[in-house]
Amino acid sequence: MTERLVVVGGDAAGMSAASQARRLLGRDDLAITAFERGEHTSYSACGIPYFVGGDVRPLERLVVRTPAEFRDLYDIDVRTRHEVVEIDTRTARVRVRDLDAGSEKWQAYSHLVVATGATPKRPQWPGIDADGVFGVQTLGDGVALDALLTEGACRSAVVVGGGYIGLEMAEALVRRGVPRVTLVERDEEPMPTLDPDMGALVRTALEDVGVAVRTSTIVDAIETDSTGRVRAVAAGQDSIAADVVVLGLGVRPASALAEAAGIEVGPTGGIRTDRRMRTSAEGVWAAGDCVEVFHRVSRGPAAVALGTHANKQGRVVGINVGGGYATFPGVVGTAISKICEHEVSRTGLTVAEAGAAGFETVAVVVESTTRAGYFPGSEPMRIKLVAERGSGRLLGAQIVGRAGSAKRIDALAVALWNGMSVGEIEGLDLSYAPPFAPVWDPVLIAALEAHGAVSAPGR
Amino acid sequence: MTERLVVVGGDAAGMSAASQARRLLGRDDLAITAFERGEHTSYSACGIPYFVGGDVRPLERLVVRTPAEFRDLYDIDVRTRHEVVEIDTRTARVRVRDLDAGSEKWQAYSHLVVATGATPKRPQWPGIDADGVFGVQTLGDGVALDALLTEGACRSAVVVGGGYIGLEMAEALVRRGVPRVTLVERDEEPMPTLDPDMGALVRTALEDVGVAVRTSTIVDAIETDSTGRVRAVAAGQDSIAADVVVLGLGVRPASALAEAAGIEVGPTGGIRTDRRMRTSAEGVWAAGDCVEVFHRVSRGPAAVALGTHANKQGRVVGINVGGGYATFPGVVGTAISKICEHEVSRTGLTVAEAGAAGFETVAVVVESTTRAGYFPGSEPMRIKLVAERGSGRLLGAQIVGRAGSAKRIDALAVALWNGMSVGEIEGLDLSYAPPFAPVWDPVLIAALEAHGAVSAPGR
Numbered sequence: 056m057t058e059r060l061v062v063v064g065g066d067a068a069g070m071s072a073a074s075q076a077r078r079l080l081g082r083d084d085l086a087i088t089a090f091e092r093g094e095h096t097s098y099s100a101c102g103i104p105y106f107v108g109g110d111v112r113p114l115e116r117l118v119v120r121t122p123a124e125f126r127d128l129y130d131i132d133v134r135t136r137h138e139v140v141e142i143d144t145r146t147a148r149v150r151v152r153d154l155d156a157g158s159e160k161w162q163a164y165s166h167l168v169v170a171t172g173a174t175p176k177r178p179q180w181p182g183i184d185a186d187g188v189f190g191v192q193t194l195g196d197g198v199a200l201d202a203l204l205t206e207g208a209c210r211s212a213v214v215v216g217g218g219y220i221g222l223e224m225a226e227a228l229v230r231r232g233v234p235r236v237t238l239v240e241r242d243e244e245p246m247p248t249l250d251p252d253m254g255a256l257v258r259t260a261l262e263d264v265g266v267a268v269r270t271s272t273i274v275d276a277i278e279t280d281s282t283g284r285v286r287a288v289a290a291g292q293d294s295i296a297a298d299v300v301v302l303g304l305g306v307r308p309a310s311a312l313a314e315a316a317g318i319e320v321g322p323t324g325g326i327r328t329d330r331r332m333r334t335s336a337e338g339v340w341a342a343g344d345c346v347e348v349f350h351r352v353s354r355g356p357a358a359v360a361l362g363t364h365a366n367k368q369g370r371v372v373g374i375n376v377g378g379g380y381a382t383f384p385g386v387v388g389t390a391i392s393k394i395c396e397h398e399v400s401r402t403g404l405t406v407a408e409a410g411a412a413g414f415e416t417v418a419v420v421v422e423s424t425t426r427a428g429y430f431p432g433s434e435p436m437r438i439k440l441v442a443e444r445g446s447g448r449l450l451g452a453q454i455v456g457r458a459g460s461a462k463r464i465d466a467l468a469v470a471l472w473n474g475m476s477v478g479e480i481e482g483l484d485l486s487y488a489p490p491f492a493p494v495w496d497p498v499l500i501a502a503l504e505a506h507g508a509v510s511a512p513g514r
Numbered sequence: 515m516t517e518r519l520v521v522v523g524g525d526a527a528g529m530s531a532a533s534q535a536r537r538l539l540g541r542d543d544l545a546i547t548a549f550e551r552g553e554h555t556s557y558s559a560c561g562i563p564y565f566v567g568g569d570v571r572p573l574e575r576l577v578v579r580t581p582a583e584f585r586d587l588y589d590i591d592v593r594t595r596h597e598v599v600e601i602d603t604r605t606a607r608v609r610v611r612d613l614d615a616g617s618e619k620w621q622a623y624s625h626l627v628v629a630t631g632a633t634p635k636r637p638q639w640p641g642i643d644a645d646g647v648f649g650v651q652t653l654g655d656g657v658a659l660d661a662l663l664t665e666g667a668c669r670s671a672v673v674v675g676g677g678y679i680g681l682e683m684a685e686a687l688v689r690r691g692v693p694r695v696t697l698v699e700r701d702e703e704p705m706p707t708l709d710p711d712m713g714a715l716v717r718t719a720l721e722d723v724g725v726a727v728r729t730s731t732i733v734d735a736i737e738t739d740s741t742g743r744v745r746a747v748a749a750g751q752d753s754i755a756a757d758v759v760v761l762g763l764g765v766r767p768a769s770a771l772a773e774a775a776g777i778e779v780g781p782t783g784g785i786r787t788d789r790r791m792r793t794s795a796e797g798v799w800a801a802g803d804c805v806e807v808f809h810r811v812s813r814g815p816a817a818v819a820l821g822t823h824a825n826k827q828g829r830v831v832g833i834n835v836g837g838g839y840a841t842f843p844g845v846v847g848t849a850i851s852k853i854c855e856h857e858v859s860r861t862g863l864t865v866a867e868a869g870a871a872g873f874e875t876v877a878v879v880v881e882s883t884t885r886a887g888y889f890p891g892s893e894p895m896r897i898k899l900v901a902e903r904g905s906g907r908l909l910g911a912q913i914v915g916r917a918g919s920a921k922r923i924d925a926l927a928v929a930l931w932n933g934m935s936v937g938e939i940e941g942l943d944l945s946y947a948p949p950f951a952p953v954w955d956p957v958l959i960a961a962l963e964a965h966g967a968v969s970a971p972g973r
Contacts, residue, residue, distance in 0.1 A: 099948065105889065366954060367941065384938070385943075388943070389946075391945035391946065391947045402945070429558070429561060430561075430564065465925040465944045466927070468943055469944075472942060473932040484848045484861070485848060486848045486861070486920070486927065487560075487822035488850045491857075494558070494821045
């Protein structure tokens with residue numbers, strides 16, 4: 056008998072699950088229907104800042120596959136503008152609303168994949184819904200902001216939130232010629248996923264390209280003019296002029312639909328799954344930004360909205376639905392970003408995160424170069440390692456530097472994944488030639504320093 | 515009582531050992547003398563092609579530290595133009611020749627570090643000593659070749675040997691405007707440290723910049739004119755015109771001095787040491803290109819002439835001489851090179867090397883891009899993984915691509931170091947953002963493919 060796979064959410068995780076399942080099972084064995092509330096499938100939300108900044112055009116380049124391609128290539132029935140509004144796990148059905156027709160119907164499933172993604176955080180500030188306030192999640196967000204910038208109507212912009220997306224948007228606005236761009240961040244430095252000493256380097260990078268950085272600043276309200284358009288951001292005594300406000304406050308797992316169906320949600324707000332991405336409900340799987348994952352260093356749950364995890368998890372679901380066996384092994388918290396001429400990356404735990412996870416730590420920061428010092432194009436980079444006191448086990452790493460620095464985080468992410476100590480890392484056989492590294496790669500120098508610090512008396 | 519450390523060879527390994535020992539022991543505890551046959555200490559031989567190509571000027575930038583700096587900073591008595599011609603392990607002395615004065619004397623040691631480096635391979639071809647034939651090892655080699663190129667006297671050059679240095683020199687000659695540059699390689703493709711399918715990509719890269727590539731070609735002789743200058747390279751029926759011949763045939767460990775003293779030398783021709791870099795003779799240590807190392811994948815001995823190993827090994831010796839404890843953990847065969855606009859890297863074993871080490875292998879090649887496909891500057895790259903049949907354990911990796919590809923080898927080198935299987939590698943948390951990688955990093959795509967191949971029926 057033909058089984059039916061129903062997918063809720065037509066982005067990376069959901070469509071990876073669907074297409075992977077199709078690779079294993081033909082249409083006689085498995086019918087696949089995917090419901091997507093929006094108009095697009097499988098687009099690169101992480102590409103939106105680069106569309107707005109003008110690097111990537113046209114917008115369609117951000118769409119990995121269209122609904123038509125999924126139909127033609129994978130025989131997947133993709134329904135855009137269809138929102139799943141209820142899951143009934145008892146009868147194994149979902150209630151779907153056709154957003155254009157306004158009608159609803161029930162759809163039965165043999166396997167259900169919940170891939171509802173994440174919801175941007177949107178505080179209940181007065182004026183938050185004013186014209187000129189933009190999120191950065193859907194392609195529509197990008198298009199609307201782009202249109203406004205193209206009109207030249209934006210003389211001042213405020214980006215609220217100094218995480219990856221916030222910083223990338225601040226850069227995009229500068230590149231589009233907005234005369235006054237201000238970044239507002241609640242924490243003491245931008246990029247609070249780094250330790251403050253590394254975040255301070257990011258602040259400098261932003262200021263170098265003309266972004267005004269206001270940290271330790273709490274937004275109270277969005278001020279509007281008589282027409283209902285944003286005109287400023289109010290923070291304490293200050294009113295920061297703004298024709299445009301971009302919200303980059305991060306996201307939370309969109310787990311409400313699953314939770315309402317009685318599916319277990321973890322402390323991070325993400326849907327809880329086992330290693331095969333099965334939820335607590337029979338026949339229901341989950342993948343992508345809506346789930347909670349295992350952090351291999353803290354050994355606790357984490358919610359990490361990142362396309363790379365979504366793709367991996369979706370693939371795992373697809374293999375399992377297709378009758379194979381696959382597991383998602385967890386994350387170590389790796390992330391990377393480009394901000395103007397600077398690159399930023401991190402993996403594992405910061406000093407504060409390690410402390411919260413119960414570790415005592417030793418941390419070092421070293422300054423080195425991306426290439427042999429004498430080689431043209433050699434750029435400065437700084438690297439911080441966080442190691443466990445006593446054992447010297449690597450717990451985390453952070454890199455801020457210029458072109459050619461940040462991707463080095465991968466070697467450290469693999470070392471971290473394998474539980475290596477900084478003393479072991481210093482012996483690693485990393486590639487060396489003058490156009491690529493000093494004879495001691497910055498990663499090795501940092502490990503040497505950290506090993507020395509861990510071995511110092513009293514440690 | 516003051517002990518005396520004597521270092522034979524004033525380059526990376528020897529001077530690292532000396533300066534590291536000095537960090538641990540002051541002058542009252544340890545006197546340090548280093549003998550160097552040449553005129554320079556601690557220079558970057560791997561930088562010579564970039565000096566010749568014009569990227570790095572002046573030559574002095576390749577010198578990491580001068581003898582005067584070692585004296586002033588580390589209280590190391592450096593004697594250049596002094597050659598150690600005999601080691602007497604019984605009486606713990608070395609016989610030293612002052613090359614300028616022509617005199618000799620004996621010098622006693624408490625600890626001896628043999629860091630004699632490597633000797634370029636120089637076949638006994640007729641005409642090999644002709645004017646216009648250059649090696650690529652000492653700074654003097656670079657200076658002499660540069661002078662000739664500056665005169666504009668070179669219209670045709672032949673580089674013999676298609677390894678890293680040979681290719682880098684071929685590129686340097688092209689960049690200096692030599693109209694005809696030919697690369698001659700005995701094997702079927704250039705870069706024989708890669709599998710031939712990947713070497714073929716390097717051939718294309720060379721041809722793209724105008725280098726004539728002649729593979730499967732054995733040189734018989736260097737032809738000279740009546741003045742004793744090179745005029746051609748004879749290979750079989752062919753005579754390849756050449757005003758300049760550059761020898762890039764690789765090196766062998768310079769272990770003759772140690773061997774003559776009865777110190778054990780291994781099957782690779784390198785001095786055998788234990789993990790603390792002790793030789794078979796009491797009080798005698800060795801480090802750098804003259805030693806044989808443990809290859810962690812083949813589990814056999816290997817001789818790898820590379821500054822990064824030399825520095826690590828020298829440091830290990832220095833710590834041990836200074837009363838500490840340090841070991842050299844071996845290598846996995848990582849190497850990297852830039853050839854024109856292409857980058858090449860490798861780690862572990864090739865298919866052929868894995869076969870020689872007794873493994874049965876599964877290999878895959880995938881093509882991907884350095885950044886998200888839609889992101890400006892995204893460049894093509896190809897990556898090959900070699901895995902053990904059955905277990906799927908990674909045995910080696912090779913990358914050929916454009917800017918931003920090759921340093922990815924480090925993540926694979928760390929995975930290899932830790933004995934990861936391709937199935938484990940596909941789950942790694944590597945960094946992703948559009949300016950740095952596709953949502954599936956090429957490393958992960960290759961691991962997925964390899965995992966699939968290993969799991970296929972019959973594997």
